[in-house]
Structure formats: structure tokens, C-alpha cells
Amino acid sequence: MAKNSSFDKKNPLLQAVASPAGRAFLALLLVLALGLIFNGDGAFFKMGTHRDALRQASVYGLLACGMTLVIVSGGIDLSVGSVLALTAVCSAQMAIHWHWSGWLVVPACLMIGAGCGGVSGLVTARLRVQPFIATLSMMVLARGLAKYTSGGMKVSTAMMNADGTYRYVDVPPLFRWVDNRILGGNVSMVTLIFVAGFAVAWGLMSRHRWGRYLYAIGGNEEASRLSGVPVLAAKTGAYIFSGMFAGVAGLCQAAQEQQGDPEAGAGYELIAIAMVVIGGTSLMGGRGGIGLTLLGVLTIGYLDKILSINAVPEAGRLMLTGVIIVAAVLTQRRSRT
Amino acid sequence: MSPGGNFTPLVCLSHITKRFGGAAVLQNVQFEVRSGEVHVLAGENGAGKSTLIKILAGVHTDFEGRIEIDGKAVRPQTPLEAKALGVAVIHQELSLVSSMSVADNLFLGRQLTRCGLVQDARQQQEAALWIQRLGLDIDVRKLVEQFPIAVQQLIEIAKALSQNARVIVMDEPTSALNAPEVGRLFALIQSLKVQGCGIVYISHKMEEIERIADRITVLRDGQWIGTAPAGELPMAKLIRWMVGRELNGQSLRHQPPLGEERLRVENFSVFPAGKSKQPAVRNISLSVRAGEILGIGGLQGSGASELFLGLFGGCGSAALGKVRLDGQEIDFASPRQAIATGVALLTNDRKATGLILSLSIAANATLADLRGLSPAGWRRPARERAATEKMAGLLHLRAASLDLEAGALSGGNQQKLALAKWLQIRPKLLLLDEPTRGVDIGAKREIYQLMNEWTAQGIAIMLITSEMPELLMLSDRIIVLHRGAMSAEFSRAQATPEAVLATAMGLNSCQPGAGFQN
Numbered sequence: 002m003a004k005n006s007s008f009d010k011k012n013p014l015l016q017a018v019a020s021p022a023g024r025a026f027l028a029l030l031l032v033l034a035l036g037l038i039f040n041g042d043g044a045f046f047k048m049g050t051h052r053d054a055l056r057q058a059s060v061y062g063l064l065a066c067g068m069t070l071v072i073v074s075g076g077i078d079l080s081v082g083s084v085l086a087l088t089a090v091c092s093a094q095m096a097i098h099w100h101w102s103g104w105l106v107v108p109a110c111l112m113i114g115a116g117c118g119g120v121s122g123l124v125t126a127r128l129r130v131q132p133f134i135a136t137l138s139m140m141v142l143a144r145g146l147a148k149y150t151s152g153g154m155k156v157s158t159a160m161m162n163a164d165g166t167y168r169y170v171d172v173p174p175l176f177r178w179v180d181n182r183i184l185g186g187n188v189s190m191v192t193l194i195f196v197a198g199f200a201v202a203w204g205l206m207s208r209h210r211w212g213r214y215l216y217a218i219g220g221n222e223e224a225s226r227l228s229g230v231p232v233l234a235a236k237t238g239a240y241i242f243s244g245m246f247a248g249v250a251g252l253c254q255a256a257q258e259q260q261g262d263p264e265a266g267a268g269y270e271l272i273a274i275a276m277v278v279i280g281g282t283s284l285m286g287g288r289g290g291i292g293l294t295l296l297g298v299l300t301i302g303y304l305d306k307i308l309s310i311n312a313v314p315e316a317g318r319l320m321l322t323g324v325i326i327v328a329a330v331l332t333q334r335r336s337r338t
Numbered sequence: 339m340s341p342g343g344n345f346t347p348l349v350c351l352s353h354i355t356k357r358f359g360g361a362a363v364l365q366n367v368q369f370e371v372r373s374g375e376v377h378v379l380a381g382e383n384g385a386g387k388s389t390l391i392k393i394l395a396g397v398h399t400d401f402e403g404r405i406e407i408d409g410k411a412v413r414p415q416t417p418l419e420a421k422a423l424g425v426a427v428i429h430q431e432l433s434l435v436s437s438m439s440v441a442d443n444l445f446l447g448r449q450l451t452r453c454g455l456v457q458d459a460r461q462q463q464e465a466a467l468w469i470q471r472l473g474l475d476i477d478v479r480k481l482v483e484q485f486p487i488a489v490q491q492l493i494e495i496a497k498a499l500s501q502n503a504r505v506i507v508m509d510e511p512t513s514a515l516n517a518p519e520v521g522r523l524f525a526l527i528q529s530l531k532v533q534g535c536g537i538v539y540i541s542h543k544m545e546e547i548e549r550i551a552d553r554i555t556v557l558r559d560g561q562w563i564g565t566a567p568a569g570e571l572p573m574a575k576l577i578r579w580m581v582g583r584e585l586n587g588q589s590l591r592h593q594p595p596l597g598e599e600r601l602r603v604e605n606f607s608v609f610p611a612g613k614s615k616q617p618a619v620r621n622i623s624l625s626v627r628a629g630e631i632l633g634i635g636g637l638q639g640s641g642a643s644e645l646f647l648g649l650f651g652g653c654g655s656a657a658l659g660k661v662r663l664d665g666q667e668i669d670f671a672s673p674r675q676a677i678a679t680g681v682a683l684l685t686n687d688r689k690a691t692g693l694i695l696s697l698s699i700a701a702n703a704t705l706a707d708l709r710g711l712s713p714a715g716w717r718r719p720a721r722e723r724a725a726t727e728k729m730a731g732l733l734h735l736r737a738a739s740l741d742l743e744a745g746a747l748s749g750g751n752q753q754k755l756a757l758a759k760w761l762q763i764r765p766k767l768l769l770l771d772e773p774t775r776g777v778d779i780g781a782k783r784e785i786y787q788l789m790n791e792w793t794a795q796g797i798a799i800m801l802i803t804s805e806m807p808e809l810l811m812l813s814d815r816i817i818v819l820h821r822g823a824m825s826a827e828f829s830r831a832q833a834t835p836e837a838v839l840a841t842a843m844g845l846n847s848c849q850p851g852a853g854f855q856n
Contacts, residue, residue, distance in 0.1 A: 223690070225694065225705070226672075228677075229677035287694065
């Protein structure tokens with residue numbers, strides 16, 4: 002994954018640390034060392050802590066995978082948080098109220114995400130609207146759709162009867178399956194879904210022609226066009242995949258909460274971007290990778306968990322996270338001169 | 339008209355030598371500008387004209403030699419200092435902020451203020467005065483972008499004058515102007531002369547030089563060739579001064595036996611997107627045969643690069659005309675189609691449009707042929723590697739590792755990498771735009787050799803190069819473009835540097851190959 006081109010072959014260790022991957026890895030190690038020291042009276046050494054840290058990071062991680070595709074191509078996708086809310090609401094509606102099977106709900110969620118991503122992709126690639134603006138519009142639009150679909154209320158297992166009283170229906174099997182733990186309760190299903198999503202994104206970026214096109218477009222769009230790269234299709238595809246990842250994330254979110262909240266996912270897009278950037282992927286496009294994003298996901302995920310087991314209040318957690326993101330990005334920048 | 343009796347020149351540059359790396363681009367050059375004269379600086383591309391101007395304008399500061407302004411030795415260290423000394427350069431790309439008003443542009447960086455607040459009314463009054471002095475009648479409160487390029491240029495001149503410029507350097511000022519606008523500019527130049535300004539005028543157009551020059555200085559290959567009053571330098575002599583050099587290395591081209599007609603183009607025009615309504619390429623008809631190198635001669639603005647881009651599908655529907663490749667009619671909507679058909683375009687700026695500098699050598703070399711190398715969509719790194727290694731070997735591309743970023747390579751190796759990318763698609767027709775630009779002499783020879791090999795394999799090559807010796811040496815046939823239209827065609831035997839240059843400058847009188855058809 003390291004695309005660093007240093008001629009200094011003297012110290013392999015120094016060289017490894019100087020590469021973006023090395024730096025991202027170092028940041029993760031630092032955060033983990035922090036956990037060893039401030040271990041919250043031993044909470045850090047419990048299996049459950051790690052399971053929860055990974056579970057909590059998984060939804061963000063799914064968004065970050067799609068975000069990496071878009072950012073490497075030189076764009077940005079601000080709509081993922083809202084698309085997450087839209088699919089959360091829709092999947093709750095389909096699974097809880099309409100009793101659809103998982104074999105229908107999952108493809109439906111993917112299609113909703115792909116639809117949203119496709120629209121923002123076409124608006125930026127075809128109509129040449131800046132990605133920031135195009136996906137900002139989709140962010141607002143998808144949030145509106147989520148509220149429209151749900152009537153502005155959480156779509157939950159509580160159903161209103163004709164006389165105004167509530168009755169509760171069962172949590173659908175799909176949601177239970179997603180919210181499950183396996184391997185003796187040590188790994189959350191959501192984490193496995195993230196790992197699967199990561200594998201898909203890695204395969205596309207590192208092993209598929211299309212991934213190479215994304216790097217090329219992010220590096221130099223005009224040169225790519227003149228080299229026969231299908232710029233329009235490749236760029237639109239990145240947004241479609243980002244939307245699909247947001248769709249899966251929305252389903253996971255709904256399953257964990259056992260409801261579809263139209264307000265869910267607000268601000269998640271920024272966390273996802275932070276994860277990508279902390280990994281060392283350049284916001285200018287063309288450089289970086291999905292492996293780096295995994296490091297970024299783990300770094301932010303663990304940082305948040307360690308702060309919370311040390312009972313740092315949310316206000317302090319947010320402020321510290323902000324500082325650490327800037328610090329991480331500054332060290333990344335020094336790696337390229 | 340004649341330079342006044344004042345013989346202390348406004349500006350005098352003497353013994354100017356400037357090196358880039360090891361190569362001297364200017365050697366012991368002298369140049370002076372007197373008050374009230376238009377001094378034309380002439381020379382081929384790469385003769386050192388712009389380097390000299392940049393030294394005067396304070397852009398290049400590490401040079402040997404002496405600059406005197408009003409008899410006093412000076413050494414401007416920044417463009418700002420040069421401006422303060424009274425030297426203003428009007429570049430081809432204007433330096434106005436197009437989204438600001440005319441008045442704001444005139445006072446940009448030195449606003450008239452009171453207590454930190456800009457005094458708009460006063461600025462507008464003074465700006466209007468300067469604009470009137472140029473004989474312009476425009477509202478200075480309007481935004482610069484609302485005016486045509488010609489007016490913007492005059493605004494730029496007004497800005498220079500308002501900053502007390504006395505030496506005004508105009509670098510190809512008429513490239514974007516039509517005939518009446520040129521007339522207006524020339525009238526303005528006359529009035530500037532009367533006001534005592536000295537004008538340095540750089541142009542590739544003979545008719546303009548004839549019309550406007552008081553004195554002419556010719557540079558060639560960084561050397562000062564001579565300075566003479568315009569009346570003593572007829573066009574034929576001027577061209578001889580500009581070209582006059584021995585052509586060596588004639589033997590570097592080995593022409594293979596010609597094959598079938600590969601490309602035929604009839605009435606091809608390209609209309610660039612943007613404001614200019616003039617086509618960049620007008621009604622060009624030509625043909626190239628397999629194994630042939632067709633050289634395209636022309637100076638800046640000739641439309642040669644646009645012709646290539648149009649043939650390559652890079653202009654989409656803005657390119658009109660009939661094009662046949664191997665007898666098949668083609669109409670490329672995108673470079674993608676052109677590549678699939680076997681047409682390759684090496685662009686003239688490898689950093690901006692040729693390579694993806696952030697990608698590895700292997701990724702760059704295989705980018706254009708990625709469909710062929712990964713037919714099922716999934717990439718095959720081993721195959722890409724093998725292909726890259728083969729190309730690197732063929733082109734003598736030297737790199738520590740194929741995983742190195744393209745941006746880390748030297749200029750010559752970058753150019754070879756760009757060529758490798760196009761060779762990888764096994765082209766039938768190679769469009770080479772400045773294949774040896776910014777490449778050292780060793781790599782140049784290697785590229786010449788490669789062009790011989792490719793034509794021997796039956797590839798047809800169209801070549802643009804701004805270096806006259808290279809054009810004459812490599813081309814089996816030359817067509818010359820002037821302002822988007824074909825002005826002459828030469829066989830190898832007919833082509834002389836004087837004739838090619840004269841037709842490229844729009845002079846039709848000495849056109850030996852007129853009507854020559856292959």
C-alpha cells in the first residue's frame with residue numbers, strides 16, 4: 002500500500018515510518034499505548050471492550066470505505082450520513098412493518114444507496130458541479146426523503162392500533178441476525194459486515210481496473226481522459242459505491258437500534274472523512290488507499306473507546322478528537338516534501 | 339516615428355549570460371531600448387527571448403551581466419522591483435483579476451485609502467483618466483471579464499502606465515486579436531512612442547514586424563546575432579539571421595519504404611470551446627502513409643496542437659471534417675475510441691496532460707492499455723509488470739524500480755514513460771507533439787532512433803516540434819500551418835529552414851512547394 006518513493010535505503014525502519022502507512026500505523030500504536038496506560042481500571046483488557054470498540058467503529062468504517070473510493074478519485078461525498086438515515090428508515094419500514102425477508106431488504110437498501118450515489122455522481126461527473134456542492138445537495142435531499150418516508154418519526158417495533166394504543170411487534174429476523182454476536186459472543190456481526198465491505202473495497206481498489214482508473218483520475222483528470230480512461234463512468238461509479246456502502250451502514254444502524262431514525266447519521270460523513278484522512282489518503286486525490294483507511298478507522302474507533310472507558314465526558318471527547326485529527330494530518334503532510 | 343535625439347537608452351542590457359543547470363540559454367547578449375522606439379525582439383522558439391525578458395522583469399535573478407536603466411546600474415530582484423523601475427511586461431496570459439472592476443484592477447495592491455477604507459470614487463476618477471488617455475471609452479466600474487480580450491489587453495497597458503511604466507514589453511500581444519483590434523493596438527503603440535515610452539515587441543508575425551518595428555534585435559540559440567534599424571533589415575535577411583545555422587545530423591533519419599496510405603484528412607476544422615469564435619484549425623487536408631514521418635511546422639498559435647487533439651477525439655464534436663484511417667472512415671467522440679482504433683497522442687506537456695505523476699511507472703505505462711491487460715476487469719499485476727519491463731527495455735527507460743512514482747523520474751525518462759504508454763497500445767498512427775521537449779541530448783537521440791524503428795514497423799508518425807533542425811531532419815514531408823490554416827507543403831528536398839520559417843510566419847511570397855502533392 003505504501004507508495005512512498007524515498008531513495009534513502011539506509012535505515013529500513015526509518016523508511017517504513019516515513020511512509021504514509023508507517024505513520025498511520027504509528028498513530029494507531031500510540032492510541033493503543035494510550036489505552037494500555039489509561040486502561041479504565043482494567044476495562045481495556047476485557048474482550049468486551051474491544052468487541053464494542055470494533056462494533057461502534059464498524060458503521061463509520063463502512064462509510065469510510067466508500068468515502069475512500071470517492072476521495073481517491075479527487076472528490077468528496079458529504080451525503081453518506083443522510084443516505085444512511087434514509088436506508089435505516091426504509092429498511093425498518095420494510096423489515097418491521099412490511100415483514101420483507103432479508104433477501105429483499107438487503108438488495109433494496111443497496112439499491113437506494115446506489116440510487117442516491119448515482120445521482121450525486123452524475124451531477125458532479127456529467128454536469129460538472131463541484132463534488133462538495135453536488136453531495137451537499139444530496140445530503141439535504143436524502144435527509145428530506147428520510148423524514149418524508151418516515152413521517153418524521155422513528156420507525157420502530159411499536160405500532161399504533163386503531164384506538165390510539167400501541168402494540169409491539171417482534172424484531173425481524175434480519176435485524177436480529179445483524180445485531181448478533183458470534184464466536185462465543187466475542188465478535189459482533191456488524192464488525193464482520195464491515196470486514197466484508199472492506200474486502201470488497203480493497204479488491205476493487207487494488208485489484209480491479211476500475212480502482213486504477215480512480216487513482217488516475219484523482220492524480221490528473223485531463224491526462225487520464227487523454228489516456229482513454231472512462232472518466233465519467235469511473236467517477237460516477239465511485240459515488241454509486243459510496244452510496245451502497247452507506248446503504249449497508251444504514252441497515253446495520255437500524256438493526257442495532259431496532260428502529261429507523263430519520264435523524265440518524267448526522268455528522269457521520271465528517272467522521273468518515275476524518276478516518277480516511279487520518280489514514281493518510283490525500284484529500285487532493287490520487288494518493289492513498291483502503292488499507293490506510295482501515296488504520297484510520299481503528300485509530301478513531303479506539304480513541305473514542307479509550308476516552309469513554311476513562312469516563313471522559315462527550316464534550317471533552319469531541320474536543321480531543323478534533324485536536325488529534327489535526328495532529329495526525331500534520332504528521333502525514335510532513336511525509337511528503 | 340524616428341527615435342528622438344535622446345541617446346541615453348531607457349534600458350540597456352549588456353553581456354547577459356544565463357544558465358539553466360549546465361546549459362547556457364543566453365550567452366553574452368546585449369539589448370537596449372530607447373525612448374520613443376519600438377524595438378522588436380525576434381528569434382525562433384527557444385532562442386532565448388523570454389529568458390531575456392524575464393531577466394529584465396526581475397523573474398530570473400541569477401545571471402551574469404549588467405542592466406542599466408537611465409544610465410544607472412540596477413539589478414531587479416523581484417517583478418515588483420522591476421515594475422518600480424518602470425519596466426512593465428504585458429504577458430500573453432493577462433494578469434488582471436477578471437472578477438473585479440477595471441478601477442479596482444488598476445489600483446490592485448496600492449489602493450487609495452483613507453483610514454483603511456478604499457476610496458472607490460477617487461479610484462474610479464483616476465482610473466477613468468488613465469483609460470481616457472489610451473483613447474478608450476469604457477465604464478471603469480464594470481468588471482474586467484465583461485470586456486473582450488482586446489480591451490482587457492488595453493486595460494492591462496493602462497495599468498502599466500498608471501504605475502509609471504516607461505518600458506513596456508509586449509509578448510505576442512496580438513495572438514488573441516482580430517484585425518481591427520490589432521489596428522487599435524498599433525495606434526496606441528504610436529501614441530505611447532510619442533509620450534516617450536520604449537516598447538519591446540515580441541512577435542512571430544512578419545507583417546506585424548514590418549509594420550511596427552523601428553529597430554530589430556535577433557537572438558538565435560541564446561546568442562545575440564545582431565541589432566539593426568528595421569529599414570536595413572529586409573524580411574529575407576531577417577529570416578536568415580533567425581535561422582542561419584548549419585544543420586547537422588541529417589543522417590539520423592532512416593526512411594523506410596513507404597506503405598499504404600494510413601491517414602487521410604479532408605477539410606478538417608477544430609472549433610475550440612471558449613470565447614474565441616475563430617476556428618483553431620481551418621479546413622486542413624493531408625495524408626500520411628505507413629512508415630512516414632509527416633512534420634507539422636508552425637509557430638505559436640499555428641493550431642498544430644489543436645489539430646492533433648482534434649484528430650485524437652479530444653475535442654469531441656468541436657472537430658469537423660472527414661478522416662479516414664486505413665480507408666475506414668472514423669469520427670472519434672473521445673480519446674478512448676481513438677486509442678481503441680490505434681491512434682495515440684503524445685501531448686506536449688507531459689506533466690499536465692501526459693502522465694499521472696502520483697502513480698507508479700508501471701501504472702502509467704499500462705494506463706492506456708488497461709482494458710487489454712485486464713480483459714475481465716480484474717487486474718493482473720504480473721502481466722502489467724511484464725509489459726512494463728518490456729517497454730522499459732525497448733525505450734531504455736532507466737529507473738531504480740517500476741514502483742517508483744512517475745514524478746520522481748527525470749525529464750527524459752518521464753518522456754520515455756509517456757512514449758511507453760502509447761507504444762503499449764500498439765498504435766497505427768502516432769501523433770507526437772514536442773516529443774523531445776525538456777529532454778537532454780542523449781535521450782533526444784534515443785527518441786530519434788526509436789522513431790526510426792517505429793516507422794520501420796509501419797507506424798505512421800505525425801510530428802510537431804518547435805525546433806527547426808529537428809523538424810527538417812526527421813520529417814519525410816512537412817506541412818506548415820499559419821494561424822490554423824495550411825500555408826505550405828514541402829518535400830524533404832524542398833524544405834529549407836528559411837522557407838519553412840517564412841511560411842510559418844505567414845509570408846507567402848517564397849513558397850516553393852505551393853500546390854505540391856504527394
